[in-house]
Amino acid sequence: MQNAELLNEGLALMALGMGFVFIFLTVLVISVTLMSSTVRRFHPAPASSAPVRREPPASSSQDDEVQAVISAAVHRYRRQKGRES
């Protein structure tokens, strides 16, 4: 490939690629916004269900770490048991 041509190709790919990334993510932003508003209209969010996964009961104190561990173990133990029955 000629130097100039290579440079042109690179420039074109840069413009196109960057453009496409922006267009795609813009479409994604719009879709997500629409989706979220639809979902929230029909399924009003239950108080707080955000990132509360795997944060077992517990609270802040010296033995809360242990509490957390035990509840995780209970969970794991039950899952294991459930799996076999």
Added chain:
Amino acid sequence: MQNAELLNEGLALMALGMGFVFIFLTVLVISVTLMSSTVRRFHPAPASSAPVRREPPASSSQDDEVQAVISAAVHRYRRQKGRES
């Protein structure tokens, strides 16, 4: 394949298959019965050894071993948590 022939083949396979399944499972019933009675004659079943698997000693722990286990669990739990954050 001709229609009639296909039908015949299907019928034959049905008869043969169903027959074989019954014969095989009958043989299995007989074998199991013989095996069980032989085993029970020579190794009289120890009171209750049925589905009591994975119900470990438990009970009177409260000692070093449990201590060690809990600490290992705490450690494992922390590592796991660290991995996901």
Added chain:
Amino acid sequence: MQNAELLNEGLALMALGMGFVFIFLTVLVISVTLMSSTVRRFHPAPASSAPVRREPPASSSQDDEVQAVISAAVHRYRRQKGRES
């Protein structure tokens, strides 16, 4: 292969193999000794850092569920230990 030749080959391989194993492990002994003394000179061993892995803090607690979990963990822990020793 002629019998005598086979025998000779076997003998040669025995001598060579055994010799090489000894030479290699001797080199390894020397390297390890040098390495250890270098390490111990520059990083004097911190009191006891040998096989104390996986012994983190601990604490106490009770009730049935926890008991069950702990015993399951003991069981799992022992199995694991058995596997490694």
Added chain:
Amino acid sequence: MDKVITLWEGSGLYNLQLGQAVMIVVGLVLLYLAIYKKFEPLLLVPIGFGGILANIPEAGLAISALDQAIEVAKPAVLQQIATALGVALDPLANAESWRVALKSVADGNASAEALRAAKYVAVNVGYSDGMLYNFYKVAIGTGVAPLIIFMGVGAMTDFGPLLANPRTLFLGAAAQFGIFATLFGAVALSSMGVMDFSLNQAAAIGIIGGADGPTSIYVSSVLAPELLGAIAVAAYAYMALVPLIQPPIMRLLTSKKEREITMTQLRPVSKLEKIIFPLMLLILVALFLPDAAPLLGMFCFGNLMRECGVVERLSDTAQNSLINIVTIILGLSVGSKLMAESFLSVETLGILGLGIVAFGIGTAAGVLMAKLMNLVSKMPINPLIGAAGVSAVPMAARVANKVGLEANPHNFLLMHAMGPNVAGVIGSAVAAGVMIKYLG
């Protein structure tokens, strides 16, 4: 500007065919059923997702490098492929008709040598086998994935209830009538010209009535890979529907009195019996039906690892990380067979229809067998547990228990139903062996 056009002409929207759109919706429906209706989610989530992936236009995830090249390569490449395949392309026709011609040769009667050369052309110009195609080839094409899952199922199965009451094996045998009746049904539909199933295909469809996912997948990968997608979907979907399909049939065929029958408590089974059982089953298979050896061999192997008590490490792995890994790959592989062109046909409807008939007949046969056994034997059997003979472990056993509790709130049938339930697994695998023996 050229580049923008290329981008647009290579986009999914530009190339989307109706069939693909429909199949993407089908995939979403499967995911809905799996996630919100809890239809065997462990399999249907990967299958549904794989189905969507397989139908992404232009991505070619579920096809080989050669098929990919034939579908989308430039005319110059098509000509190279034609040379490799020894096909003469009509110089006056357009590229689309060339693609059709090449595809029919590649799928049809090309020699191994020609196919290899054509594939070499495709790979050289930059095409590669799709990810799902590779998964399918390795996981299902060799048969290894269903077998390893069957090993894991064996490692999860407790034969205690069956050993305590071996007569329940007859119930597991009877329920296989669903398989063979459906086979005959499929053949009959073909002779009447309603559908067009070969004997092999009919057998693969019948096995849906075995209510056993890995067995269905294994058999159809051997006898009718072209129907595998529809068969696997039907098998798992109907297994999830067992609580809806079975109860009406069970109630219809039994009187309230029969449903109230209480069964004597099961005797404890010794560890030694549990260890001997898988070996005995293996020996019987070896002696009488070697064609069932892969399926039942792996099943017995898993069970032996579970019961022998000295390889808990391996048994745990077989029941957990190994079966999970294989399930993910297997599900995606099955999904790769949900491509529009092969799935969207009247045959799929036939399979779905025949599948539900198979479940119904199997249930009925199990119940009736139990009633028959009550006639000839003194030890009473609650006919409801006959329905558990279709396998669908442990769903069918739970259904028997539930329907039993409706009739008599103090009658717990669950453990009794586990006997025919696992017997059904053995029965289906034996039926699979017979079919592979004749048609494989």
Added chain:
Amino acid sequence: MDKVITLWEGSGLYNLQLGQAVMIVVGLVLLYLAIYKKFEPLLLVPIGFGGILANIPEAGLAISALDQAIEVAKPAVLQQIATALGVALDPLANAESWRVALKSVADGNASAEALRAAKYVAVNVGYSDGMLYNFYKVAIGTGVAPLIIFMGVGAMTDFGPLLANPRTLFLGAAAQFGIFATLFGAVALSSMGVMDFSLNQAAAIGIIGGADGPTSIYVSSVLAPELLGAIAVAAYAYMALVPLIQPPIMRLLTSKKEREITMTQLRPVSKLEKIIFPLMLLILVALFLPDAAPLLGMFCFGNLMRECGVVERLSDTAQNSLINIVTIILGLSVGSKLMAESFLSVETLGILGLGIVAFGIGTAAGVLMAKLMNLVSKMPINPLIGAAGVSAVPMAARVANKVGLEANPHNFLLMHAMGPNVAGVIGSAVAAGVMIKYLG
């Protein structure tokens, strides 16, 4: 005595080439960085170790049976190979020049048939494909390993922060400018004659700026496998250096006032939104950029398994044993590309230089985009979180948080930065798809 000589002449010390010695030191340096500097140890420990293995003289762990035979076989075998390849060896030249001639044909324009025959010769006289060569072929050659790792990453990713504030996707888009600017930089260096990169190679180098290990490996395995080793090492090393590379740029481009901006707390996101998101993303990919389907498809699949809540078994496996197994194999496979002859070149220096530029430009673009958004929008965005758009999950988000805390000790940006952070993963995969579309 002959045997002792053979042993000596077959030893590593006798055959050690300078390049191999250098590469072994490079491998040790990578291990040092991984173990003592905590540079992405999960990948760099296997990569570094694999790099040492690949450079063990005479062991041939990273090359095929045929290459191995060409490198070390006796002249008689070389002649057989020459016959198989259809090469005429100069009878007057020595064995070394024969090896060079055969190697150039084998790597170059030999036909598939000839290569197969030559390989057959090599295998027949006892050579076999090296272990790392096999790992590479299976794990990276088919593309499966980076895809499965991406599935695991998807299963570990929480899109909650992104869904709560979807505008942060723009930050993830902007940061991809690092990729394309670097691509252009590589092309410019080549036109100036400083380096010699093709367009494909430039694209593969650019993707380092995506700060995403599996994406980098996947793209370079497709576009420029010969650079894979250097690219993977650069990608992981710079991801580890994010806490050093980013802060100066972030401080340079923002005023203290901007860095002090507090952001409103994120709303809770419902489970349903989290389930729909990966499916929606998949559909958009299917419609607009099928070439990103393997990467983003597996990513979405992992995330769906995580969020749907009905396949915890599979999600756990994807996040743990499966991803760990694949990481070990992938790392060793990447290490196999650290062979002296391909790694020790001025191009590698170019890649390392361009890679750090890519990170810098991506960081700057993210920050500037955030400032731009503050001009046109009312809801304030702390520009520091723009830097998280390069991905390098979760390191870049932590860096944004840390630099933010320096300016305002009560301003916790971590959750806000997670949005652009995961958006950057999507952005890089989209950029990868565009490049594969044009150059693949």
Added chain:
Amino acid sequence: MDKVITLWEGSGLYNLQLGQAVMIVVGLVLLYLAIYKKFEPLLLVPIGFGGILANIPEAGLAISALDQAIEVAKPAVLQQIATALGVALDPLANAESWRVALKSVADGNASAEALRAAKYVAVNVGYSDGMLYNFYKVAIGTGVAPLIIFMGVGAMTDFGPLLANPRTLFLGAAAQFGIFATLFGAVALSSMGVMDFSLNQAAAIGIIGGADGPTSIYVSSVLAPELLGAIAVAAYAYMALVPLIQPPIMRLLTSKKEREITMTQLRPVSKLEKIIFPLMLLILVALFLPDAAPLLGMFCFGNLMRECGVVERLSDTAQNSLINIVTIILGLSVGSKLMAESFLSVETLGILGLGIVAFGIGTAAGVLMAKLMNLVSKMPINPLIGAAGVSAVPMAARVANKVGLEANPHNFLLMHAMGPNVAGVIGSAVAAGVMIKYLG
């Protein structure tokens, strides 16, 4: 009725050959030893079970599609295969003699091209590679399974005791005399005409004396795959018999006084030494014996993952799910080599006999070496720990400890014996490398 006859003629009972029946019993005996005598159950359960599977008549689980077709296909198919192989079948002979003729050509001197064509015929008429055959090809044929197991063993090995007392490496070296003496023994038996072992086979048999499962399997897969089944069974069985084989030899060669020797407590070893050790070993291997690089490389890699402390995820996986998965597959693959025709021969008896001799000589050499070292060194060594040099980790170390306690109930040798124990692993791998260097 025809169908019933087919079923009967295809049954195992009809086709059972005496050898297969014997091998099924052998498999059951191995399972008995594994389950009730706890003979290395992790390997012997899968090996024993695989051995049974491999000998199921007509199932062909352990053979290729082509062998399967040659064994059971109809005459018409045999003729097609003959054409593909370029064999002229005697039209007057019966099918059985055709099978013999075809088999000898297929196993012997057919060209790659002809074999491929013949395989294509077999696959086209519906035969497929057996499950165990596939497992063998992938797991052992490529060498990957023993190497991954060795990696896991490395990740489970603590080199602390060895580093605290490096002189124990000499004990591990001395114990390898068992390997080479046995090699010479096998060669001697062949020259005397008692057995018929080639030099390669003798070497593979000798390695049993290394008391190291994966090393034995790896070496025999390279040097003598036809003996792999017997060698693996002997290696694992004798490792389990170490508590019976070693004590008499240890008592015979030591005085009570020697057995009572107490050793000074081991110094603590720093983390840094433990990290450097696997790398140093790797470098030495690279410099002096590249042929041991696959085995010791993977071993060192596993150990480095264990000790470096930054990749616990990977180390855990290598020690658990990965090694378990590979163990299942490896065990079944080894079992596939227990087919009657190759296992039931006088050579197997020779291997079993030579194997136990190897263990005995290795034990003796280790003990004598320790006594020799006591002559030249001041720091006393209890000669019992020399016996641990055969590896068989950790069984041999426990045996040394137990015999030591008998002589002096306050003398705990376990940790001291772990040094020579792991040194024996290294020693065997070095011996394996030397053999592969000369004979591979």
